[in-house]
Amino acid sequence: MTNEHRNEQEIQTIVRKGMSDNDRFYRRLFKLYQMIGFRHLFYDGREAMFLVLSVLLFMPLVAVLFALMQEASATYTVPTLSLLFMGTPFYFYAHMLLFVVLKMEQPGIEVEQATHFNLVQLTALRTLVIAVSSLIGITFFVAFANVLGVHIPVLQGLAVACSGLFLFASIYLTLMTTIQKKWLWHWGFPTLWITMTIGLYLVPGVPLEGIVQMIPTGVYTVLAIAAFSYFYSQIQILFDDTKQKGEV
Numbered sequence: 001m002t003n004e005h006r007n008e009q010e011i012q013t014i015v016r017k018g019m020s021d022n023d024r025f026y027r028r029l030f031k032l033y034q035m036i037g038f039r040h041l042f043y044d045g046r047e048a049m050f051l052v053l054s055v056l057l058f059m060p061l062v063a064v065l066f067a068l069m070q071e072a073s074a075t076y077t078v079p080t081l082s083l084l085f086m087g088t089p090f091y092f093y094a095h096m097l098l099f100v101v102l103k104m105e106q107p108g109i110e111v112e113q114a115t116h117f118n119l120v121q122l123t124a125l126r127t128l129v130i131a132v133s134s135l136i137g138i139t140f141f142v143a144f145a146n147v148l149g150v151h152i153p154v155l156q157g158l159a160v161a162c163s164g165l166f167l168f169a170s171i172y173l174t175l176m177t178t179i180q181k182k183w184l185w186h187w188g189f190p191t192l193w194i195t196m197t198i199g200l201y202l203v204p205g206v207p208l209e210g211i212v213q214m215i216p217t218g219v220y221t222v223l224a225i226a227a228f229s230y231f232y233s234q235i236q237i238l239f240d241d242t243k244q245k246g247e248v
Helices: 003-016 026-042 045-072 082-103 108-114 119-147 153-179 181-202 208-214 217-242
Strands: none
Touching: 026 108, 026 208, 045 119, 082 119, 082 153, 082 181, 082 208, 119 153, 119 217, 153 181, 153 217
């Protein structure tokens, strides 16, 4: 038996340990997390620390910045809802980008992980954790912003942020699972989103905030649920694909 076949058997033994095809998806995720542990879910302590600090400190600091901008001018209204919709994906992408940077910095660690875990499933679980952490961070932002006097309707703000977050994340994962060219979903799509966001704010005569405010909260709620459902289905596709062993 070659070393490659032996490693393959070890990977499948660990990944499938304690799992049953009849288990519900969330139960299988929990079992996988039990096997991996928090330490192996990220490349190193920097990525884990960035995730925790961004939730606990960065989003409240952004809320403080919004409050200062609001106080700086009595006539200027911060375009909070449009920034939530277009800007929330940057928060998710910042974590995914750090993942890519650390992977480039320490290419050998992926080889080490491949001897213990299925990299595709590991990516699926990590992406889900990042998305949930982003959602918690956005909730903190909306709460702190209202406390500091930046009025954001809580339900509307969360619906707008969730729709933007999971719309971006679902497209990102779709490209990840269907396109072999990694540059397209690592850099291409995020660059397009950033360019579109800046362009919409710079084009004169485009009342982006007014357009976002005009759309009922119910529409954003439906969009958020639909985007999350699709994102969740892409996570399932990644998680169930135990045959893939390529880089993600």
